[in-house]
Amino acid sequence: MAEAHTIHVDIVSAEGELFSGDAAMVFAPASQGDLGIAPRHAPLLTLLKAGEVTVQTTDGQKHHFFVGGGALEVQPNKVTVLADTAIRAKDLDEAAALQAKQRVEEALKDKSGHIDQAEALAELVRLTEQLKLIARLRKTRS
Numbered sequence: 001m002a003e004a005h006t007i008h009v010d011i012v013s014a015e016g017e018l019f020s021g022d023a024a025m026v027f028a029p030a031s032q033g034d035l036g037i038a039p040r041h042a043p044l045l046t047l048l049k050a051g052e053v054t055v056q057t058t059d060g061q062k063h064h065f066f067v068g069g070g071a072l073e074v075q076p077n078k079v080t081v082l083a084d085t086a087i088r089a090k091d092l093d094e095a096a097a098l099q100a101k102q103r104v105e106e107a108l109k110d111k112s113g114h115i116d117q118a119e120a121l122a123e124l125v126r127l128t129e130q131l132k133l134i135a136r137l138r139k140t141r142s
Contacts, residue, residue, distance in 0.1 A: 006022040009079045012080075018086050018087075024056050030048060065088055
């Protein structure tokens with residue numbers, strides 16, 4: 001059981017569990033705006049949009065994850081992130097994301113109807129958010 005000044009965090013996706021442990025704070029991209037979640041937060045259930053989930057552990061370390069969307073459940077002593085897709089930020093591949101973004105943009109220009117516009121736009125948003133996270137993390141490391 002988490003101590004009074006910590007909150008247990010589980011980040012899972014279809015690929016498996018990415019994080020499980022106690023934290024001092026969690027930041028997540030909820031569909032209606034970014035959230036900061038501290039221990040003893042009021043219960044909450046919300047959708048997530050593509051973006052960064054940050055877990056700050058009690059020793060001050062920050063763990064960064066990219067989620068492509070999903071759901072977030074908050075209980076006073078537990079946060080559960082159920083992500084559509086999730087990747088540890090350190091594992092993001094900038095070159096692959098840029099190439100995928102370019103392919104999606106080209107597919108959107110092709111008006112022959114071979115792709116689903118809504119799916120392509122959603123993928124473009126996910127890739128754009130990945131690239132923003134990569135750029136932001138690069139700046140903080142410099």
